[in-house]
Amino acid sequence: MPIIKHITTNIAFILITVTLCYGGIFVPLAGEVWESRGMYTGEKYFRNEWMRGDVMLENGMVAENVRLRYNGLIDELFWLHEGSMQHIRLDRGLVSGFRMYVPEEDERLEFTKVERGRLSMLGTSDIFVQVLYDDIVILYAYRQVSRKRDVYVRRGRSRYKLTEVEPDPVYFLVLPGDIVIRPDTLNRRDVYRAFPGIRNELRSIFRQRRNVSGYEQQLKETVRRINRALEEHQQ
Amino acid sequence: MLKTRIINCLLMPLLIPLIFATNSVFSFAGGANLPPASVTTDRDIYIAGERLYFSMYLPEYDTPGEDGRLACIVLRCRSNKTITSGIARLDMGRAWGSLYLEDTISTGIYQIACYGAMTGGAGGRNTAGRQVIVVNRFDAELQELELASGQGTAGRQVLTVNRSDSELQGTGLTTGHETSGPDQENGGYVLPGESVVSISTNRNEYGTREMVIAGIEPAAGEEYPLWASITVARAETITNSGYSKQYGRHQINPDPGSTVAANEGNSRRSGLEIRGKVTCIHEGKPLEGIDMFLTSAGNIIDLHHSITDTGGKFSFTLNNYHDLEEVYISPRTSPLSAGIKIETDDRFAVADGFIPERVNMDQALISAIRKSQDITSVNKLFGISFHYEPSEPPLWDHRRPMLYSAPANTVIPANFLPLDDLTEISRELVPQWQIRERDGVLFSRLVNSRTRQYFEDPPAVFLNGVHVVNLIDIRHLRSGDIEKIEVHNYPWRYGEIEFSGIVSITGTGNEYRDMVTNGTYSVSEIPALIPRSTIDPPVYDGSGNNDDPDFRHTLYWEPVIASGSIDEYRAFSFYTGDLTGPFIIRVKGVTSSGTRFTEQKIFIVR
Numbered sequence: 001m002p003i004i005k006h007i008t009t010n011i012a013f014i015l016i017t018v019t020l021c022y023g024g025i026f027v028p029l030a031g032e033v034w035e036s037r038g039m040y041t042g043e044k045y046f047r048n049e050w051m052r053g054d055v056m057l058e059n060g061m062v063a064e065n066v067r068l069r070y071n072g073l074i075d076e077l078f079w080l081h082e083g084s085m086q087h088i089r090l091d092r093g094l095v096s097g098f099r100m101y102v103p104e105e106d107e108r109l110e111f112t113k114v115e116r117g118r119l120s121m122l123g124t125s126d127i128f129v130q131v132l133y134d135d136i137v138i139l140y141a142y143r144q145v146s147r148k149r150d151v152y153v154r155r156g157r158s159r160y161k162l163t164e165v166e167p168d169p170v171y172f173l174v175l176p177g178d179i180v181i182r183p184d185t186l187n188r189r190d191v192y193r194a195f196p197g198i199r200n201e202l203r204s205i206f207r208q209r210r211n212v213s214g215y216e217q218q219l220k221e222t223v224r225r226i227n228r229a230l231e232e233h234q235q
Numbered sequence: 236m237l238k239t240r241i242i243n244c245l246l247m248p249l250l251i252p253l254i255f256a257t258n259s260v261f262s263f264a265g266g267a268n269l270p271p272a273s274v275t276t277d278r279d280i281y282i283a284g285e286r287l288y289f290s291m292y293l294p295e296y297d298t299p300g301e302d303g304r305l306a307c308i309v310l311r312c313r314s315n316k317t318i319t320s321g322i323a324r325l326d327m328g329r330a331w332g333s334l335y336l337e338d339t340i341s342t343g344i345y346q347i348a349c350y351g352a353m354t355g356g357a358g359g360r361n362t363a364g365r366q367v368i369v370v371n372r373f374d375a376e377l378q379e380l381e382l383a384s385g386q387g388t389a390g391r392q393v394l395t396v397n398r399s400d401s402e403l404q405g406t407g408l409t410t411g412h413e414t415s416g417p418d419q420e421n422g423g424y425v426l427p428g429e430s431v432v433s434i435s436t437n438r439n440e441y442g443t444r445e446m447v448i449a450g451i452e453p454a455a456g457e458e459y460p461l462w463a464s465i466t467v468a469r470a471e472t473i474t475n476s477g478y479s480k481q482y483g484r485h486q487i488n489p490d491p492g493s494t495v496a497a498n499e500g501n502s503r504r505s506g507l508e509i510r511g512k513v514t515c516i517h518e519g520k521p522l523e524g525i526d527m528f529l530t531s532a533g534n535i536i537d538l539h540h541s542i543t544d545t546g547g548k549f550s551f552t553l554n555n556y557h558d559l560e561e562v563y564i565s566p567r568t569s570p571l572s573a574g575i576k577i578e579t580d581d582r583f584a585v586a587d588g589f590i591p592e593r594v595n596m597d598q599a600l601i602s603a604i605r606k607s608q609d610i611t612s613v614n615k616l617f618g619i620s621f622h623y624e625p626s627e628p629p630l631w632d633h634r635r636p637m638l639y640s641a642p643a644n645t646v647i648p649a650n651f652l653p654l655d656d657l658t659e660i661s662r663e664l665v666p667q668w669q670i671r672e673r674d675g676v677l678f679s680r681l682v683n684s685r686t687r688q689y690f691e692d693p694p695a696v697f698l699n700g701v702h703v704v705n706l707i708d709i710r711h712l713r714s715g716d717i718e719k720i721e722v723h724n725y726p727w728r729y730g731e732i733e734f735s736g737i738v739s740i741t742g743t744g745n746e747y748r749d750m751v752t753n754g755t756y757s758v759s760e761i762p763a764l765i766p767r768s769t770i771d772p773p774v775y776d777g778s779g780n781n782d783d784p785d786f787r788h789t790l791y792w793e794p795v796i797a798s799g800s801i802d803e804y805r806a807f808s809f810y811t812g813d814l815t816g817p818f819i820i821r822v823k824g825v826t827s828s829g830t831r832f833t834e835q836k837i838f839i840v841r
């Protein structure tokens with residue numbers, strides 16, 4: 001067994017070496033050297049660990065295989081500069097999207113930058129949203145983290161204020177014609193009428209609470225079915 | 236722990252070779268069986284004032300899905316002097332285009348050489364060259380060629396021009412594939428009896444302005460063309476040689492393990508490589524660990540960074556944005572600038588000398604050349620050209636690199652009272668930027684936008700995108716000279732470079748020009764990108780007005796037959812012109828096993 005383990009480790013090393021050899025172009029990322037401010041309880045990052053990923057820049061270049069973390073509290077993408085271990089808040093004006101890899105789940109998390117106006121949100125800026133499903137009907141998840149309350153804790157003689165934060169995802173369905181609906185606020189009857197073939201599935205979705213486990217998966221499945229129904233309808 | 240080490244010691248020697256084996260599977264670059272680099276031209280004899288159409292194949296860049304890599308093309312004379320040069324965009328290792336042969340080029344034997352412009356992969360190791368004869372249009376003596384006829388390579392085959400006798404039997408030409416040649420020892424040829432493709436025509440004789448229907452078909456065999464070009468040209472302009480040769484390594488030779496070598500993996504998909512050396516101006520020894528910047532003039536800051544290695548060498552790989560004529564290389568900090576010398580390598584220097592083949596200056600060649608001179612003179616006189624240059628979107632149009640997306644603060648001096656110099660402007664208009672003079676040297680620093688404290692180090696300053704090494708060089712700038720000042724006073728990182736803020740000045744004129752010529756900077760010229768031009772032959776199908784004379788030396792030129800498109804019979808057609816005599820259809824290429832081949836067929840225009 002130890003030999004197998006070592007072979008696996010060494011093969012992983014080889015694959016990493018090969019990947020780096022052919023990993024492609026060096027694309028410089030730009031951003032502010034960040035010093036974290038404030039103390040928090042709860043997770044302000046979408047995934048707390050630094051994950052390998054790629055950053056798609058507005059100029060069409062892609063910075064590959066860098067370590068990334070998305071801060072949902074301030075909606076900013078962070079890059080870990082491995083040479084200095086500095087946390088760099090990437091210049092969001094230069095970033096068009098990013099993807100992060102979850103090797104243990106064999107999953108690729110795809111994010112894109114969308115203008116708030118396009119999602120019928122207030123403000124003129126943009127937000128990073130995770131693309132959960134991309135077809136005729138698109139499903140986005142805005143991985144925002146919200147402040148819940150301030151908590152005061154005593155450590156030794158000192159008293160600290162911690163801000164309690166928790167994930168507060170918002171989902172957006174983008175229909176053809178750039179019509180955006182939020183599953184939690186939409187008029188259900190309109191949706192039933194729009195997609196009569198999958199009425200029962202939609203009803204079960206709407207009955208569930210937003211943060212119930214499996215809600216997101218069921219939402220994705222519903223969007224998949226909506227897309228299939230639309231494709232069949234188009235044919 | 237000991238057990239772990241032992242297992243690792245046993246396994247790693249087995250697995251490390253696997254890495255290299257994997258490399259060679261993924262790319263030609265690492266493989267020992269790399270096909271030869273090849274270059275071919277539409278003809279072998281040219282008259283100055285014409286265009287030379289070329290096609291090249293650099294197998295180390297023949298990677299599926301890859302394009303945008305660059306190759307260098309050089310036309311050099313026998314004294315190794317570059318006559319004309321440029322860079323061409325590779326598409327899966329293939330590139331084509333044309334070089335204009337200036338009227339002033341003197342008669343002689345020249346070589347067109349090509350190699351990868353990047354260091355990635357095996358770039359530079361695989362250099363191809365091809366000999367061509369260029370004759371000055373006004374040279375009646377042709378002494379240079381006569382001289383060359385007696386000075387060629389000893390023991391090599393003498394080049395002979397294909398004769399222009401009216402009878403095919405008198406031409407000395409053969410229809411079929413090449414079975415021998417001067418470069419046979421370079422491993423270039425398919426053996427006798429092993430045709431790779433066969434060429435056919437609907438007839439053997441044609442009238443002027445008549446359609447020729449031709450076709451090529453791969454021969455039944457294991458080998459198929461990997462890359463090939465088709466040319467149809469006057470037999471008199473095609474010699475019996477001119478095979479593409481493979482040369483040794485390009486002159487620029489990085490030391491293994493140096494910074495230059497370490498950057499190689501990253502430059503595989505990038506653009507042009509600019510290399511050079513930094514030495515001490517007094518002692519001449521190479522300087523290690525110097526931070527070097529490369530910038531260019533423009534509306535944005537396109538910054539490249541390199542650190543000199545133990546040999547004082549630096550290397551910049553231009554990104555895909557560059558569409559400029561020159562770039563500026565400078566040290567990052569000013570105290571260094573006084574004592575260093577920056578030299579850049581000549582990317583068009585080919586290390587191997589060019590030894591031309593001997594030319595057999597017989598009467599047939601002389602009369603053929605004189606006829607070509609006359610034809611070219613007529614073409615020039617009437618302005619007849621069938622050159623076709625497709626309008627391509629700029630290669631690097633959207634690849635706009637940016638140091639930052641939006642500055643923290645922008646100041647437009649025109650909105651304020653005019654001020655006399657930059658020190659005054661910073662003091663009065665840019666409160667975040669402090670400039671102080673000490674012992675004749677200007678120092679500057681910015682206020683950190685986050686902490687409201689001064690940064691310890693000076694900011695990076697740019698003027699029209701060009702890095703300012705010594706602030707004193709731009710101190711004289713008045714309000715009227717400055718369009719705007721962008722201040723980005725954040726602790727900023729751009730790739731591997733960290734800044735204590737950035738100041739970017741946009742001047743109203745070209746003030747940066749005086750700055751870059753003061754000795755601190757090395758100015759490097761960026762060669763022009765050669766368009767993918769071809770010949771657009773006329774069509775004589777009765778439609779349109781075709782009264783102009785048609786004295787084409789080359790009737791048809793197809794620079795690249797893409798791989799896979801000649802798996803079966805492939806027809807092509809063209810029209811003959813007003814010139815009569817024998818013409819040659821020539822297919823040159825490289826086979827799937829890496830051997831070069833040439834097939835040709837003759838027809839007569841009466």
